Amino acid sequence: MSHYDDSQESADRYSLRGRVFHRLRDDILSGKYEEHDELKEVAIGEEMGVSRTPVREAFRQLELEGLIKIIPNKGAYVTGITEKDVKDIYMIRSLLEGLCARWATEHITAEQMEEMEENVYLAEFHAQKGHLEQLAQLDNRFHDILYEACDSKILEHQLKDFHQYVLRVRRKTLANENRGPKSNEEHRGIMEAIKDKNPDLAQELAHRHMINAYENMVKSGLHEAYAHRGDNVT
């Protein structure tokens, strides 16, 4: 559990180990490697043109991130994520997003408030135009702003971790054609509650927002999962 650094940044991108780590992470999250796939040190090393040492170190990190499981003397295997795991994560997230919105109400800066408003208005525009790709990106950004605004390294890290983890089961854009605009309406509600300095309402709306996102995901069939990056699920 790394509370102090964004796991995104912690493993530096410039050392060989950092590059191996990030690339393997992307490959797992994007679905290039699937559950139960075995990752072999030499094969990965040759593929990326490095020796086993940085690969091994990257493996240790991936294991703690929960993306692979290392069985001593045997090998490294890509881990899966069950539907129950996804549900649990969304339930946990719904509570923590609520807390985050509450704290954001108390700690948001003028600049962050500004960007959040802009985000909502811009998203409304793209929703009308049917620009799903932009909508998805604004959705992600909305949550990042919220996480930063809560002014808690610990909570921010926790939520980003969960969000990242859930990327693995993102569904195809199709399912989100209906959700996109509705999601943005909910963002507007959260944004206005924060602007009005109403922590109770902000918490409640952010909480519901996450539950709605989950229910929508289930309804549109999360099962065959594992889809494109950049999709909009929040």
Next chain:
Amino acid sequence: MSHYDDSQESADRYSLRGRVFHRLRDDILSGKYEEHDELKEVAIGEEMGVSRTPVREAFRQLELEGLIKIIPNKGAYVTGITEKDVKDIYMIRSLLEGLCARWATEHITAEQMEEMEENVYLAEFHAQKGHLEQLAQLDNRFHDILYEACDSKILEHQLKDFHQYVLRVRRKTLANENRGPKSNEEHRGIMEAIKDKNPDLAQELAHRHMINAYENMVKSGLHEAYAHRGDNVT
């Protein structure tokens, strides 16, 4: 974020790397190494009689656990934990312990229920006798039972992680002489709510229990912190 394995167990204890990892972890949590201390690969290696390779791999793991920060080409430094971090963790935990108690109400097994009851009765006995050490251990065990009973690998792992992390700021037993019995009374309430299959009450009580634990900790001065392992803070 490792959702799939208890970080306790994931790094196997039998490889050199695993041993180095666990020993360094204990040393940091117990306060042998303090904030900003630098960990040098060769020094640690010599001290434990191993080469740099396992030490380096252990370092990568400790970094993701948030216990050290590695600055590329420079060194590994023990990270600190601020009072705000502790507060944030307790607020987050209070929500998640509530959720955990709710889920436990729905999923607890007969054996777990049995052990939980036993735990509460035994703790009451030790509280009357003034056995602080036993009380502390039963307190820890109570929470572990709760975590296991919620039947969610994700939530269980999350809560254990937080609990472990907070060990770093545990205060001396003294401060808990009053808290011990009170804490056990609260455990009894949670236990009975679970037994009565009352999820709302269980959630609320577990939530409050954690907030009370935090407030007690603050009242008795968490500041000069860093104390004995096995103390009772929940």
Next chain:
DNA sequence: GCTCGTATAATTGTATACAATTATACGAGC
């Protein structure tokens, strides 16, 4: 005395060699 630059030492980063462990191939025996 202070600042700066350079030489040297210390330290981390990476590759590789060898040991230990596990997987695979394949034939003996039934």
Next chain:
DNA sequence: GCTCGTATAATTGTATACAATTATACGAGC
């Protein structure tokens, strides 16, 4: 054809050598 055991190959675990980077010592110049 099936089971088992052994030889061989493949793979991971650990130590170590060398490269690259950073820290330290120390003297020149002001």
